[in-house]
Amino acid sequence: MSERREALAANLSARFGDRLQPAPAAAKEIAVDVHRDELLEVCTTLRDDEGLRFEMLVDLCGVDYLGFGVAEWQTEDATDQGFSRAAQRATIIPDPDESYPPQRFAVTYHLLSLSLNHRLRLRCFTGDANPPMLPSVTTIWQSADWYEREAFDLFGILFAGHPDLRRLLTDYGFIGHPFRKDFPVSGNLEVRYDPEQGRVVYQPVSIEPRTLVPRVIRDDNRYTASLKDRPPGA
Amino acid sequence: MREIQSYTMNFGPQHPAAHGVLRLVLEMDGEVIQSADPHIGLLHRATEKLAETKPFNQSIGYMDRLDYVSMMCNEHGYVLAIEKLLGVQVPVRAQYIRVLFDEITRILNHLMWLGAHGLDIGAMTMFLFCFREREDLMDCYEAVSGTRMHATYYRPGGVYRDLPEEMPQYSASEFRNADELDALNAARNGSLLDFIEDFANRFPACIDEYETLLTDNRIWKQRTVNIGVVSPDRAMQLGFTGPMLRGSGVEWDLRKKQPYEVYAELDFDIPVGVNGDCYDRYLVRIEELRQSTRIIQQCIDWLRANPGPVMADDHKLVPPDRAEMKDDMEALIHHFKLFTEGYTVPAGEAYAAVEHPKGEFGVYLVSDGANKPYRVKVRAPGFAHLSALSEMVVGHMLADVVAVIGTQDIVFGEIDR
Numbered sequence: 001m002s003e004r005r006e007a008l009a010a011n012l013s014a015r016f017g018d019r020l021q022p023a024p025a026a027a028k029e030i031a032v033d034v035h036r037d038e039l040l041e042v043c044t045t046l047r048d049d050e051g052l053r054f055e056m057l058v059d060l061c062g063v064d065y066l067g068f069g070v071a072e073w074q075t076e077d078a079t080d081q082g083f084s085r086a087a088q089r090a091t092i093i094p095d096p097d098e099s100y101p102p103q104r105f106a107v108t109y110h111l112l113s114l115s116l117n118h119r120l121r122l123r124c125f126t127g128d129a130n131p132p133m134l135p136s137v138t139t140i141w142q143s144a145d146w147y148e149r150e151a152f153d154l155f156g157i158l159f160a161g162h163p164d165l166r167r168l169l170t171d172y173g174f175i176g177h178p179f180r181k182d183f184p185v186s187g188n189l190e191v192r193y194d195p196e197q198g199r200v201v202y203q204p205v206s207i208e209p210r211t212l213v214p215r216v217i218r219d220d221n222r223y224t225a226s227l228k229d230r231p232p233g234a
Numbered sequence: 235m236r237e238i239q240s241y242t243m244n245f246g247p248q249h250p251a252a253h254g255v256l257r258l259v260l261e262m263d264g265e266v267i268q269s270a271d272p273h274i275g276l277l278h279r280a281t282e283k284l285a286e287t288k289p290f291n292q293s294i295g296y297m298d299r300l301d302y303v304s305m306m307c308n309e310h311g312y313v314l315a316i317e318k319l320l321g322v323q324v325p326v327r328a329q330y331i332r333v334l335f336d337e338i339t340r341i342l343n344h345l346m347w348l349g350a351h352g353l354d355i356g357a358m359t360m361f362l363f364c365f366r367e368r369e370d371l372m373d374c375y376e377a378v379s380g381t382r383m384h385a386t387y388y389r390p391g392g393v394y395r396d397l398p399e400e401m402p403q404y405s406a407s408e409f410r411n412a413d414e415l416d417a418l419n420a421a422r423n424g425s426l427l428d429f430i431e432d433f434a435n436r437f438p439a440c441i442d443e444y445e446t447l448l449t450d451n452r453i454w455k456q457r458t459v460n461i462g463v464v465s466p467d468r469a470m471q472l473g474f475t476g477p478m479l480r481g482s483g484v485e486w487d488l489r490k491k492q493p494y495e496v497y498a499e500l501d502f503d504i505p506v507g508v509n510g511d512c513y514d515r516y517l518v519r520i521e522e523l524r525q526s527t528r529i530i531q532q533c534i535d536w537l538r539a540n541p542g543p544v545m546a547d548d549h550k551l552v553p554p555d556r557a558e559m560k561d562d563m564e565a566l567i568h569h570f571k572l573f574t575e576g577y578t579v580p581a582g583e584a585y586a587a588v589e590h591p592k593g594e595f596g597v598y599l600v601s602d603g604a605n606k607p608y609r610v611k612v613r614a615p616g617f618a619h620l621s622a623l624s625e626m627v628v629g630h631m632l633a634d635v636v637a638v639i640g641t642q643d644i645v646f647g648e649i650d651r
Contacts, residue, residue, distance in 0.1 A: 026318045026584035055470045058587075059596060059613040069581070069602045108598065110585055110613070114470060114486050121585060143473025146621035169275035169650060179283055216604045217575050 005030060008118045011051040016042065023123045031121035036134055039124050043140050046111060046120070054111035054120060057141035060148060062155035063106045063123075066181040098130060105132040105157055126157060136162040154179035240268055243632075247276050251354045251636040254646035256620075258635070265631050270624040277650040285610040289576025290316055291389065293610070298384035300612060301648035304343040305375075306335045307590045308648070309388040312610075314494065314586035315597040316390040319579050322551065327537065328392035328544040329495040334533040335378070335387065336495075336588070337526040338430070341437070342371050343591035343643075344519050344526075348444060351516075351640035355457040355633075359447060367440055370433050377401055377426045391546035397537065401429045427534055434530045441523050448516070458512035462626040462638040465510060472625070473618035476593025477522065478642065481507035481515035488589040502529050512641040522591075551577050576605040592616055592643050614648035 009030055012020060019038055025031035034042050046054045102125065109122040126132035136159035137144045148159040149168040156177035159165060167174065176183055186205050194201045245258035252258070255276035261268040281300060285293040297312045298305040310332060317324065324332075345364040352360030372382045377398055379385035387394050401422040406415055421432040448454045464474065469482040479486055487504045489497040505521035507514030545552045553572050554565035581603035587596035593615025600609040619642040626638050 024581070024583040026582055027321065029584065031583065056473055058473065058475075058594060059585075059598065059611065061598060061611040063600060063609050063611075068608060108583075108611075110596065110598065114484065117491050119492075119585075121583070141473070142471045143618050143621065146617065169278045171275070178280060185280075185283060185287055216606055217578065 002028075004116070004118050008052070008116075008120070011049075012120075015045060015049060015052070023121065025121065029119070029121065031123065033123050033125070036124050036127060040135050040137070040140070043109075043122075043137050046122075047140055051116075052113065053115050054113045056112045056114060057109060057137065057143050057147070058112045058119075059108075059110040060137075060144055060151065061108055062151035062157050062179070063108055064104060064155060064179065064181045065106060066101075066104055099128045100126075100130055100132065102128045104128075105155060107134055107151060107157060109137070131156055131158050133158040133160055135160050138162055153177070156180065245635065247273075251639065253350065253639060253644045255650075256639070256644065256646065258623075260632070260635070262632065267627045267630055267632065267635065270627050270635065272620055272623055274620065274646070275650050277646040279651065281651045282610045282612060285607055287606065289605050290579060290607060291572075291576055293607070294389065295384060295386045297612075298386060299647055300614065300651060301343075301590070301592065301595075301616070301645045302383065303346045303645055304339045304591045305383055305385055306332075306339045306387060307343075307588060307595060309386070310336060311586055311588045311590070311595045311597045311612075313388045313390050314588065315584050315599040316579060318584040318586050319582055319599060319601055320390065320551065322391050322546050322548070324392050324495075324546060325543045326496065327396075327540060327542040330533050330536050330540075331393050331397065331544060332388060333495050333497060333500070334430070334530060334537065335374075337529045337533070338371050338374055340526045340591040341523055342368055344523050345371075347519065347591075347640075347643045348516075351637075351643075352448065354636045354640045356453060357448065357451075360444065363440070363444060363447075367433075367437065370429075373402070374426065374430055374433075377429070389545070389552065391548065391552045392544045396544045397426045399425045401426050427537060430530060431534050434527050434534070437527050438524060441520065441527075445520060449520075455513060457634075457637055458516060458641070460509070461512045461630065461634050462641055463509065463511045464622075464626065468625075469510065472622040474593070474622070475615050475618070476590065477515055477518045478593060478615075478619055480505065481518050482510035483507055488587060488594060492587075494586075494588060500529050500532050512637055515641050578603060578605045579607075587613070590615055592645070592648075593619070595648075612648070612651055614651065616642065616644050616649045620644055620649055 005028065012030070012032065019042065020032040020034055023031040023033045046052050105126040107124050107126070109124070111120045111122060113119075124134060126134055132155075134157065136148055138148065139161070145163070146168060148162050149164070149166060151157050152159065152165050153167040153169050154177060170178065176188065178187065186207055188205060189202050190205045190207075191200050191202055193199070240261055240263040243260045243262050245260055246252035247255040247257040257273040257276065259271040259273065261270075281296050285296060294309055294312060297308040300308045345368045349361040349364030352358075375385055376382045379387040379394065401424065403422045404410075404415060404418045410418070421429050464472070464478070464482050466482045466484045469479050469484060474482070475486070483506050485504060485506050488494070489502075490504055502525045505518045505525070507518050549565065549568040553569050554562070558565045559569055579601040581601055583598070583600045585596055585598045587594050594613065595615060596613035598609075598611040598613065599607055602608040623638065623642065627635050630638070
């Protein structure tokens with residue numbers, strides 16, 4: 001497995017040089033960042049090149065890095081209003097004209113080569129464009145069709161050249177993109193049956209967000225090196 | 235004579251052959267499908283968003299509810315992704331237990347598929363036969379985890395507990411006499427492993443029984459042969475995995491090609507189809523039932539001979555046992571911290587995939603160093619399969635849509651997530 005991985009890494013740097021930048025990856029994985037202007041060209045080469053041959057797009061998904069590594073918890077604000085990611089009370093209505101931080105939205109492609117048996121994760125940031133937009137890879141891998149519809153539905157990322165970019169998972173007539181980090185977990189609308197009107201009506205959510213989930217912690221004494229490696233009972 | 239126009243037909247979402255809440259909008263020319271547009275999302279619960287608001291371990295239970303007929307395999311994918319980021323070593327015995335239950339789950343899933351697929355295209359008896367065997371496997375789930383379906387049994391670092399020494403038995407009641415009770419409890423007098431071994435010994439005969447009913451059955455073949463044909467190249471292009479890909483003749487199984495846990499040490503074969511039609515995919519899945527039984531038998535032999543720990547020995551990650559907490563302050567603190575805050579996972583991104591009964595089930599995990607995942611993406615095999623439904627049914631008759639939905643082994647829990 002490791003020889004194949006090294007061969008893939010060598011092939012990638014031989015073909016693309018510094019057009020691919022290393023991205024976060026766990027052990028035994030290869031992940032690269034690619035610039036959006038080069039996405040289609042790189043993907044076509046990845047599929048067709050003899051030493052790469054990624055015949056299958058296993059997965060494609062959007063990621064919203066808005067709150068990445070940001071501590072949203074401050075003790076002074078920790079009142080009954082809650083303090084976790086789940087309990088954001090204020091409804092944030094995104095400004096339709098705002099431009100996004102360039103490192104906010106990314107699309108991640110998981111590629112698999114069946115003939116050479118290796119995997120690659122490709123990540124592509126959308127830049128600060130509003131709405132975020134990337135070229136569609138449906139012409140390269142047919143399986144991207146629904147994955148791109150899903151990413152559009154959940155994150156509002158547009159894919160230029162997609163044949164049929166409709167919402168996929170959310171309700172008919174849904175407003176907003178629910179997997180963005182500024183979309184509340186409880187949503188904005190709820191439905192109920194109205195006996196007077198004799199039909200189901202939509203109304204703003206009436207449930208109060210409460211803190212039922214543990215707060216976000218990043219570090220405490222348990223993880224400091226001197227304590228972590230101490231033998232038990234010492 | 236007036237020219238007949240094509241018309242639109244709505245199929246589902248409350249149709250018994252739609253395997254859940256699939257809504258299909260079909261363009262028909264007479265009885266021939268011109269195009270099919272699946273509308274999904276009626277079971278969308280935003281599992282991935284919910285997981286972002288909870289410590290890592292609290293989402294394991296949600297994974298069971300994705301593909302709710304192969305519960306432990308879903309957990310496996312999620313747990314593997316966490317372990318990949320943490321860099322934890324899992325004890326070998328836990329790996330064997332995971333493989334054992336993955337294969338039990340594969341049988342559970344394929345039995346559900348066979349029963350429902352048979353029922354959809356006219357074989358009522360299959361449903362009853364399959365559920366008879368499923369019941370025994372559900373009892374294994376219950377014995378090991380306490381619940382019949384949503385087990386939450388796999389944990390980062392191992393499995394929740396070791397296999398029980400006693401198999402729960404049926405108790406006496408006014409509705410059964412002593413002979414019936416003895417017959418029910420005949421296989422349940424030993425440990426769980428004895429019960430599974432008894433099952434593995436009699437299950438091949440059950441598969442023969444299913445095959446007697448279906449494999450050479452004229453009606454079955456008329457409904458499945460040459461229906462929904464997918465070429466190998468097309469299958470890769472469409473992102474097919476698992477039996478859908480192998481049915482088209484592509485030899486690809488993560489258990490062999492990218493082995494995880496102890497699959498590299500086990501002896502089993504990968505069946506592949508030839509024609510890529512519904513009948514070949516049926517044959518592939520039937521053979522997978524036999525191969526899973528083989529793997530189960532090997533796991534039983536190993537587990538009998540090798541007792542040992544089933545959890546990593548790291549109290550930053552797994553809770554200490556009850557007895558230890560009674561007199562060790564440190565253990566008590568660990569327990570409290572784990573169940574209130576969980577554990578933090580180093581910042582990074584990982585993708586872990588398992589050979590789920592339906593195909594490749596992958597979990598893409600982004601961590602920003604907190605005790606909750608920053609982003610979880612579940613790669614469900616059925617999602618890619620269903621997106622190709624339109625291509626597979628065009629030119630077929632309306633009744634064949636049901637056969638194709640059946641052969642894709644659709645479960646909406648994982649497609650809608």
